[in-house]
Amino acid sequence: MLQPIVEGNLVSFEEKVYRVSACGADGTVTLKSLETEHSFDVPFTQVTLVEIDEDKYRIHNDRRLIWMEQTDVNPKELAIASERSKNINEYLQGTISRQQLVEKIGASETTTRRLLKRFDPELGAVSLVRSIRGRKKNSRLLSDIQEKIMEKAISKRLKDKTKKLEAFTSLWEYVDSLCHTMGVKTPSINALKKRLDSFGEKAIYSLRNGREAMLQKFDLKPGMIDVDTILTMVQIDHTRVDVIIRDEHGRPLMRPWLTVVIDLKSRVILGYYLALHPPSAVSVAMAMLSACFPKQDFPIALGGGLNTRHRFWGVPRALGMDNAAEFTSPELEANLQYYNIEPLLRPIGKKHYGGHVERIIGTLMGKVHLLPGTTYSNVLKKADYDAAKHSAMTFSAFCEWFAGEVAIYHGRSHEGLNRLAPFEVWDAEMAKKGKDYIQPMPGNFRTFALDFFPSVIRTVQPKGVEFSRSFYSSAILKRLVGQRLSFKYNPLNLSKIWLRQDGRYHEVPYSDLTKTPISYSEYWAFARPRDRRPGMLVDEELHQVRLDNYELVESSKAATKRLRQNVAKKITAAETMSFLTYSGEGSSLQLSTKEPSADQTRKKLNWEG
Incomplete structure (x- = not known):
């Protein structure tokens, strides 16, 4: 986690250094000049913490670099560091004894003592990750043909549901035989092991031990996260908004997409992202930035903009999400763990684990169904309503409308909150943390944003x-x-x-x-034209030209084939006649190329009975 800004820190703002004299609950910091008594307020997202201890800054940055570099190279190292950080935190809080810590870490007393000395509460798991040794990440020295052989062998074994990977040696023997038959040097067992690991631990474990055993090992268990206060756990999800927006010329454009992050304790919409493109890593990054920081300087598509009533923000401790590709990328997981956000994937096929965010999305879509151009939630409700014809809102207008609906949602009582409004629950939980409690403000918003x-x-x-x-x-x-x-x-x-x-x-x-x-x-x-793909014919008439060209090529091939067959027949016939017509002396045969006369070829008919 980036070092937070506190009162008394030196920060950089517009290339000048100031001292922080106060921090506000709305995400603003009061800066005081080092030369005069002048002071003023700015959002903390616009300042950068000035590190006085250069050695400490260098260590933090080096460790951060190691963590990022380990993202794809060795995910096991990240998992080990995260687990050890969790155990050490329990020990420092007095939850477990020293002997229990040694047992949980699974190392000697000397190693445990060394880990405790190296542990930095600010960095958390990052301070425990081991340095990268050897070659840089993703560096592979094997040839392309070796890589393809291993990929083919692993894919074939993983797709074969009748076999289990009971013995890794059998897989290597299969690769060894393929390499020998193709005259290629066999890769080492360790190289094959690394390639196999890249296919994912869940898939391999499921094939080895069965699906039920895999679910027992990897499934998210109810009660793992005790949502005791705000920001303990949040959920994120996407949906396609049930309305068609128009462009600046009044023409129907498309349905936008919504990515939303909610706080489970208060049901507050912590952040969201409205976009025209389908869900991707872009959507996840922007929604997380919207959730973690105040909205004053954010555009309205991120829940910010002028006159916003969205005052909720903070870095959560855990993030619940489904198994979509944009949520399971190694880069996102590394970023979340670096900032002490625990990623919790929803079990496959168990949608109730994301019930809270699904219900909030349903509530918001119910409001969308009142807009002109709505597509409703199904064809029965839509009936003969022409959504494209009635579309009336531009994307910017829809973003402004949606921001207002989010504000209304935060101020409306909820049955699931004992008829309290989300903002009331949020304020009550903030009050429990202390009268003058202020959310931790990361000292370098730019680095946080760029990482995500x-x-x-x-x-x-x-x-x-x-x-x-x-x-x-x-x-x-x-x-x-x-x-x-x-x-x-x-x-x-x-x-x-x-x-x-x-x-x-x-x-x-x-x-x-x-x-x-x-x-x-x-x-x-x-x-870019949304209805075109690379290489698509724009002129419809050219499709016939393309077909004519195909026909021309095929007819040329057929004509050439017939011509060559006729030439071959003539050559064969000439050779046969040359062989049968010959003259010679003694026993020697001499082929004659003399053409027969007309008399020689004429047969005499016997008319006498």
Whole structure:
């Protein structure tokens, strides 16, 4: 977790250093000049904590870098570090004894003592992760054919439901035989083991021990998280909004998407993200940013904007979600664990585990069904209503309407809350924490945001980096031409991307500085034709030209085949006649190429009876 801002800290704001004299419950900090008595209030998202202890900052940054680098390389290391951090916290709080700690860690007393000395409460599990050794992540020295052989063997075994992976050796023997028959050197057992692990622990465990055993081992058990107060656990989910919005010219456009994060204790909508593109890692990142920070400076699509009544924010302790691809990515899991947010996946096929967020989405969609252009929830309710014809709201208008409905929702009594409103439960829980309690404010909002922002892999070209049909360039890319690197981007503003190197982010702006910035939603909905795929014929008449070309090729092939067959027949016939017509002396045969005369070919008929 990033070090929080507290009273007395030095922070940087607009390239000047100030001292924090107070922190407000609304997410603002009071800054005081170091030279005069002047003071003023700003949102903490606009300031960056100034680290006085450079050694400590370097250690924190190095550990953060190691954690991020371990995301794909060794997920077991992350799991071990997280479990040890949890055990050490229990020991420090007096919940378990020293002997119980040693047993839970599964190490010697000396190792336990070393882990306690290395443990940093601010970093949590990050301080316990072991340094990366050997080659960098994702580096593979095997040939492509070796990789394909192993992938084929593993895929075949995993798809074979009649067999269990009772002996890993049998799988390696299968790979060994494939390699020998193809004249390829057999990979080592360790190499095959790493490839097998990349297919996922759940799938492999299920095949080895059966589905029920897998559910017992990996299933989320009721009661694991005691929702005793706000921000103990939140849930996140997506839905497609039941209304068609229009574009700026009055034409029907599409149905937008909603990603929402709710607090289970208070039922407060902690954050949300409205977009035109389908759910993805982008949606998860933006919804989490909306949930974790005050909304004053956020656009209305994130629950912010001018005159917002959304005052709820905070970093949760656990995040409940389903098993969609955007929720199960190693990058998201690493980010959540780094910021001490425990990821809790919903058991497959058990939707009731996400019942709270599903009910809130249903409540919000009930309000949407009153809008012009609604598609309703099913065809029976929709009947003959033409949603596209009646669409009347633009995306920006819908975002503003939705923000108002969220405010109304927070102020309405709920049966499930003993007829209290969500804001009343939230305020009551905040009061329990202390009269002047203020939420912890992370000291570097920019780093937090960039860590959660989605990433793309791009090759650095001589012209720069191409993304969203635009080129980005910066001096830092000069020595990286030809390399394939990971870049972060802000879905709300695609005017710049960020390259992460050595744990720090480097800004890479548009190559064309006159280009108008757009959002990812605008790019997805407007900057590219939504009804076209790459290579699609735009001119309908060209489909017949394509068919004519196919027919021309086929007829040419058939004509050529017939011509070659006729030539072959003539050559065969000529050779046969040449062999049968010959002249010779003695026993020697000499082929004659002399053509027979007309008299020689004429047969005499016997008319005499």
